[in-house]
Amino acid sequence: MKRFILSVQLVLIAVCGIAQQKQLTMQDAIGNARTTLAPQNLTQIQFLYGTENYVYAKRAGNEPVWMKGGFKEEEKSFLSLAELNVKLKAAGLDSAKAMPLIQFNQGADWIIGLNGAKIALNPVSNKATILVEAALGGKTGLEESRAGYVAYLDNFNLYVAKGAEQKQVTTDGTADIVYASSVHRDEFGISKGTFWSNSGKVLAFYRMDQRMVSDYPIIDWTTRPAKNVNIKYPMAGDKSHEVTVGVYNAETKTVVYLKTGEPAEQYLTNIAWSPDDKYVYIAVLNRGQNHLKLNQYDAVSGVFIKTLFEEKDEKYVEPLVPMLFLKNDPDKFIWQSNRDGWNHLYLYDGNGKVLKQLTKGSWEVMEVKGFDAKGQRLFYMSTAGSPISRNLYALNLKSGKAVQLTQGLAVHGAQVSTSGNTVIDNFSSPEQPRVVQIVETGSLKTKVLLEAANPLSAYATENSSIFTFKSKSGDDLYASLYKPVGFDASKKYPVIVYWYGGSHAQLILNSWNAGAGDYWFRYMAERGYVVLTIDTRGSDNRGKVFEQSMFRRVGDVQMEDMMGAVDYLKSQSYVDAANMGLFGWSFGGFNTVDFMVSHPGVFKAAVAGGPVINWAFYEVMYTERYMDTPQENPDGFAATYLSNKVGQLKGKLLLIHGQQDPVVVQQNSVDFVKKAVDAGVQVDYMIYPGHEHNVIGKDRIHLYQKVTDYFMQNLK
Structure with missing residues (x-):
């Protein structure tokens, strides 16, 4: 018997030795690195709105299911496809054939992509509201508002719809006059072209006139004969496009354009609404990119109100993030700037007077995650621990003190609960492929949900x-x-x-x-x-x-x-x-x-x-x-x-x-x-x-x- 056990052990050692000599193929190295050889994760993990509980999707046997757990709650099944279909049927909707993507963290309603449409389902009453009709699901630039309006592009023009009613907002859109799209070639943090107000009833949108920009040929080789497809490509030193910002009131169905003035070749960036929707703020940057003005405009008339402050630099200024108004004090806002040499947070009053610098040091604020429920703490990611690490911090806006919530020289990704009392911490380090845990922000206690195994354990490879x-x-x-x-x-x-x-x-x-x-x-x-x-x-x-x-x-x-x-x-x-x-x-x-x-x-x-x-x-x-x-x-x-x-x-x-x-x-x-x-x-x-x-x-x-x-x- 002992000889048999010893033989089995020797075989296992030999097999392990062979397995660890396995070499990556090119398919492994490039094609599988983000799929079968990626570290294990908890799919679509998110907070359940208004709670400290998390949910994520997994397969239980052959069935898709959402799991739910919490710091003091054991993990258990939360929603199966059959249970979802019961709710959908009660709401008078068609069944889902497969588990759809669901956002549980956007509000009391679940936001569900269903058969090309986007719906809000109340999980208690089983009543549904259609946010985006299936007929609009494939439209470009689709963005819905909290008031039930949907903005989208069709044949180069901006439309706004609510239910069966559709309003064509612009009429002169072409490939050269571009509406409601990203402008300035995605620089300055710009990634989209529509910006709904807080009420969801008024829409700010970009208009880009690029008729004056030279055409640049891109050849389509798939046709016989090949054909030229021109794009607008403004080369350095040449004529650039001209951008303006329109404001559409979905209730009065009127449009005004903000009087952003001359010169026409300037950059209009970091668009933000005032909390009461009366004003639109734009970071206006000159073409030389060394002089920024944060300007305030009247949303009804489009009239320029005032410049809140200016930033200048002998080399360049690069605004990337819009102003953020305080949750419990709409007369104050936070602005990100690297004016002291590092990207930090500054507190301003509504007139553009800097009240204090909120963060300071030879490190960068990477991303602001938002406020807690009371608006007393601000969460942000930074490189304070190391330039090559990322950690989450909570800043007390009154005292100015920051607490580090995630630990270690690792790269953390964080989601914060509605209350701000719990964090989903998803991190990795060179030695640890992935850890998913929840953190209590008060006690800093943690609960590990997943510790991923090394996906490369069978391969002959070592960390750098x-x-x-x-x-x-x-x-x-x-x-x-x-x-x-x-x-x-x-x-x-x-x-x-x-x-x-x-x-x-x-x-x-x-x-x-x-x-x-x-x-x-x-x-x-x-x-x-x-x-x-x-x-x-x-x-x-x-x-x-x-x-x-x-x-x-x-x-x-x-x-x-x-x-x-x-x-x-x-x-x-x-x-x-x-x-x-x-x-x-x-x-x-x-x-x-x-x-x-x-x-x-x-x-x-x-x-x-x-x-x-x-x-x-x-x-x-x-x-x-x-x-x-x-x-x-x-x-x-x-x-x-x-x-x-x-x-x-x-x-x-x-x-x-x-x-x-x-x-x-x-x-x-x-x-x-x-x-x-x-x-x-x-x-x-x-x-x-x-x-x-x-x-x-x-x-x-x-x-x-x-x-x-x-x-x-x-x-x-």
Whole structure:
């Protein structure tokens, strides 16, 4: 018997050893990283409105079911499909064939997507209100209000409907005169074009006239013959579009346009309503992006009332978040600004006088989560613990004291209950794929709901090491390093370095997989590569000076920081400095090409995806923030026009571009190839027809196989 047990144990050890030597496939690394190999989660977990209880969806056997639990309540079944259909039948609605998406945290009613419609179901009375008719479900820009009105776009024009009644609000909409849509190319935190008032009876909306903007050709290759599809693409220094804001009263069916004044080429951002719906507030930014005015307008007449305050910066101001009025004092509001060098919260009175700075320190407020039920505490996420971590804090607005509610050097995502007494904390760290827990904000006691297993436990892979090294400027630069699987310190290994280095991006985080969304770095480490990722100056969430260091000469500080990374690599005895590769996309693609032509011979091979090659080819809003216009900064634009340096290229370079890219237009990489041909310089080029700025879906596997093959062929 003992011999049998011993044999079984030996077999199990052998099986485990084999399993742990399993290598990631490209499908695993790219296709499965967000599905079957993603850390386990609690699907659609949320608070049940007005309670401290949570709900989430799961499968019990073959049946979908919503589970409910709480800090002092054991988890149990809350709602099955059969039970939901009983309620739907009682409300006079058709049954659901599958469990629909349900929002339990928006109010007393459950918000349900049902057969193309959106309904509000009262779970006690089983009475239903149709929020969005099924006929409108597929409309563009759909947004309903608390008063039962629905705004949407149809044939370029804005409509507002309530029940069977539909009102066409605008009549001159075209592809060139754009209504109720995101404007200014999604900069300044803009993501939509309609803004319902607090009552839900009045709608503010964008109108963008882009007739004066040059057409830019995007070729549709799916037809015979191929056809040109023009988009409006305002390049740096050229004519930009003109935006105004309209206000539609759904009860009186009248429209006024806010008198936002001249010049027409300005940015209208961060739209907010006063608590009484009498006023609309807009952060008005000049085209130079160095002078902001927070303006107040009368919502009935459209008349300009006053400027509450102004912000100026010698480089740029970038408003990203609308003002937030206090819950229990509508005469005060909170404004986010990095005026002291870091993004923080400031309390103002209704006349625009700053009362006090609510948060302060060498760290960033990342996101405001809202108030507690009494409006006494404000919840926010910040980097106070570490630039690469995220934690939740509760700020007492009266005392000014903040309490840290989530703990540890990890990246936390938080939902706060209606009362503010409980938090759903969903976090990960490099060692812990995911933990979901609830936290009592008073006692800071926790209850773990899920501790996910390592989805890569069967694979021959290890976590990266996250560390810092000093830049020449004295800044700590974060890096993530994967060593080859089966690492032998006596051997030398080829290297791949990945980077981005531009604004609004941070590659390295204290989260699972070091913040990377796929497992390609691990895939390459399995195949014998050292893989380094770095966040250079210019990257996000490190303060204003860190980001603005690239002003008017993008690339310069990034090149310097990359040389620091190269020096670090060369100092490691296991690095084969003669076989190093560089990889980046978008801004990272620009940086990659820039480094290859500015520091030739350091990297043997490089891949640049969707690269900016000439900043004069890039859009007005982004480019002029960091570079000013080509007319104002000719030397800066000349220095960053990479095609003019193509003769300095050494080593192998692969350029990749989505052929329908409307963000970094293909003219960038084509220009570089043309100059390479003229100079007799060999470069490699790959296109992805049908893809825009990112290659997504199943073709992403093809993309990463292409990149992998390129490095394997050239780093030997």
